[in-house]
Amino acid sequence: MKAFSSLIRQEALIMARNHLFMVLAIVLAASAGSIHLVRWYDASRTAPERPAMLQAGGHRLAVEYLPASVAEPPLAERMAVALMVCEVLILGFLFGSVGLFQEKEEGSLRAYRLSPGGQARWIGAKLTLWTGLSVAYAFALLGTAALRLDGASLAGIALVTALGGCLMTALGLAISACFQNLSQWFIPGVGVLLVNMLPLAFQGATNPPVWLWLIPGWPALQAYGQLLSGAGQAAGGGVALSWLVVWLLAANCLMLPTLAWVVRRRIFKEARS
């Protein structure tokens, strides 16, 4: 436990000195008051009261319900929440990778390999830190609006963010482990991020293509949409929230052993140093 907490403290300290928290503060300040969720509802169904209350309270999270007959809203409006969601989920993907390359460049990763720390703690500390930061960041983005959500929705947001953040951090670390430095990683890494952004183009679509389910951002996006506009409500006959959580859980179950395998082969047991 001592080694684990030491690892988390060290990772957080380095990220603080990399001005991560300043960057997040700027993003938070810039996003203040701009989070606007637009959803359609079936005219035969009653719109839930809670989102309306949020809207009336003038809080930062505004949820606007449009009848199904209304024309599609402007793209920028539809993407506001989606962008928020993606920033939260890619936190560990981006900064975890940057941290890894920094450790490779400084040689501190090599030094760690000759310590009793071990691979499991190294991976665990990174996932714990970035998952925790993702959850904290998600609530910071929601701001005071989070206070008006019920406990189940808050827990749902925390769970989805934790699962999505963990998945993306693990994916980011697994990809970064295969490259020597940030320059080599840049094109493939950004490529993965671009692919992960594809769901944004289909946010709110009534018949999204099936292949979207191969992209980690898609189920998280669906889950957030449901949680913010009424817990568990599947818009337009979408997949139930519980299944979205199961999807994220299953993806983590696949990703974590893959990460452990890649890290063991590429970092902890590399053939040449």
Add this chain to the structure above:
Amino acid sequence: MITVEHLRHDYEGKGNYAVDDISFQVPPGHIFGFLGPSGAGKSTVQNILTGLLPLQEGEATLAGQTVRRLRPVFFNRIGYSFEHPNLFGKLTALENLRFYAGLFAVPTLDPFQLLERVGLGGSAHKRVAQYSKGMKQRLLFVRSIMHRPDILFLDEPESGLDPSTALVIKQMIREERDRGAAVLLTTHNMYAADELCDQVAFMDHGRILAAGSPRQLKLQYGESLVRVEYRPAAPTSAATATAGAAGLERASLDLARPEDQASLNRLMQSARIETIHSSEASLEAIFIKLTGRSLSQ
């Protein structure tokens, strides 16, 4: 105890061995020095022993444990200081040491006291990225000994150090030896090796060319010369021309040769000798004799 038997390593798998059939032992409480120029294979041996490189051929054990399967917990017993600094540049020296101290499951020495001992107390709260090479070297060294390891790997520990700091580091290395640690010192600094090591091995092109205590090697490979400075028998213009600044003549006499022994006897009886020194071979000279090239090449 470090035990290496018939160790071989081929990076490319093409039969070009970077380390070729080397064997040695470092018992507890001993300092073993690897002497050799860059590319001789010293660092490869160290990397194999620490598990950074896979063991391909031969056998190597640390405290009876094969290096083929070193579990993380075993690193509680190993300390290392590599020539190239591998520290967290964004953290201060104290934060670096506290982080590593947190990884060990054994008691560690007080980081601040260690920093003070090597003259870094005043820079303990300075980020390591701002450190000079010598400061980083000192920090690496104290990091390597903070958990009191049984086995210590030191790669060029004096690199970039001023003479007074080098003295402190050498003293601390001796203290580790006296505590019972087995120390493997890799260097191309023959003076450091001569001062510190109980045993040394000359390495070149992946092979150990000669091994033994520095004294034993000097006796084995050195020449039994005596260098004498003496006053000329009768000051002549020719003698003055060959004499040194003080008007003395010099001679190197090989005690293995009867005629030189006789010359020395005559000089001693004449009471004209001003200085007399035995001439031991240096480790550098032995290396040149064995390989035909210098350690720094």
